[in-house]
Amino acid sequence: MSMKERIDSVLERVRNAAARVGRDPSEIKLVAVTKRFPPGVVEEAVGHGLRVFGENYVQEAVSKIEALRERGYGLEWHFIGHLQKNKARKAVEYFDWIETVDSMALMKRLMRVAREVQKETDVLIQVNISEDPGKAGLMPNEVLPFFRELMAMDAGPVRIQGLMTITRFVASPREAREWFKDLRLLRDHVVEQLGGSIALPHLSMGMSNDFEVAIEEGATIVRVGQALFGPRPTPKTRGELNV
Numbered sequence: 001m002s003m004k005e006r007i008d009s010v011l012e013r014v015r016n017a018a019a020r021v022g023r024d025p026s027e028i029k030l031v032a033v034t035k036r037f038p039p040g041v042v043e044e045a046v047g048h049g050l051r052v053f054g055e056n057y058v059q060e061a062v063s064k065i066e067a068l069r070e071r072g073y074g075l076e077w078h079f080i081g082h083l084q085k086n087k088a089r090k091a092v093e094y095f096d097w098i099e100t101v102d103s104m105a106l107m108k109r110l111m112r113v114a115r116e117v118q119k120e121t122d123v124l125i126q127v128n129i130s131e132d133p134g135k136a137g138l139m140p141n142e143v144l145p146f147f148r149e150l151m152a153m154d155a156g157p158v159r160i161q162g163l164m165t166i167t168r169f170v171a172s173p174r175e176a177r178e179w180f181k182d183l184r185l186l187r188d189h190v191v192e193q194l195g196g197s198i199a200l201p202h203l204s205m206g207m208s209n210d211f212e213v214a215i216e217e218g219a220t221i222v223r224v225g226q227a228l229f230g231p232r233p234t235p236k237t238r239g240e241l242n243v
C-alpha cells in the first residue's frame with residue numbers, strides 16, 4: 001500500500017468509528033507519529049494533507065522540526081515521549097502540545113519555562129490508567145489530588161487540555177476498551193469534583209491497533225504511527241529504544 005492509501009484508509013476508519021457513536025469526526029485530531037522516520041516521510045505526509053505530528057524524543061524531533069520549519073507548512077507538533085525536566089525548555093520551544101506531563105515537578109518546570117519564553121503551550125496529564133508498572137503517568141487515584149493542587153497555581157501560558165494515556169499492550173483492541181472508558185469517566189469525575197472550574201475537553205488515547213475503539217469511547221486525539229507509515233525503522237542502537 002502507498003502512504004496515500006494508508007492515510008486515506010486511516011481517515012476513513014476515523015470517520016466510521018465516529019459515525020458509529022454519533023460523533024462529529026472533525027472533533028478528532030489525528031496525530032501522525034513519526035518517531036524514527038526521516039524528515040522525508042513527514043514531508044510526504046504533509047503532501048497528502050497531514051498537519052499534526054507526534055514525536056517521542058526531543059533531540060530527534062528538533063532536527064526534523066527545523067528541517068521542515070523553513071517550508072512554512074504551519075505544522076503542529078505534539079510531544080508524546082517521556083519528558084525529562086532538563087529537556088522541558090526545548091520541548092516548550094519546539095512543540096505546540098506536550099501530551100506526557102507525568103509529575104508535578106515537570107508541570108511546574110513547564111509553567112516556568114513557558115512563562116519565560118512566552119509560549120502558549122497545550123498540555124495533557126498522562127495517566128497510567130491500566131496501572132502498568134512499566135509505564136509512566138499518574139496512577140488513577142492520584143489524578144484528582146494533582147488537579148486540586150494545580151487549581152491553586154497560576155498556569156501562565158500553559159493550557160491544561162485534558163488527559164492522555166498509553167495502555168498496557170493487549171492482543172485485542174476490545175480489551176483496551178475498558179481502559180479508554182475508565183479514562184473518560186475519570187476525566188468526568190475530576191471535572192465534576194472541581195465544580196466545573198476546569199473543562200479538560202481532550203482525551204488522547206488509542207494508537208494504530210486500537211484507535212477506533214478509543215474514538216468510540218471518546219478520544220479527541222489519536223496517536224497513529226504504523227497504520228499510516230508502515231513498520232517503523234528499527235533503532236540503530238539499543239540506547240535509542242527507551243520508549
Ligand SMILES: *Cc1c(COP(=O)(O)O)cnc(C)c1O
Nearest residue numbers: 033080166207208223224225226
Ligand atoms: C509510538 C507511539 C505511538 C504510535 O504507535 P503506533 O503503534 O505506531 O501507532 C503512539 N503513542 C505513543 C506514546 C507512542 O510512543
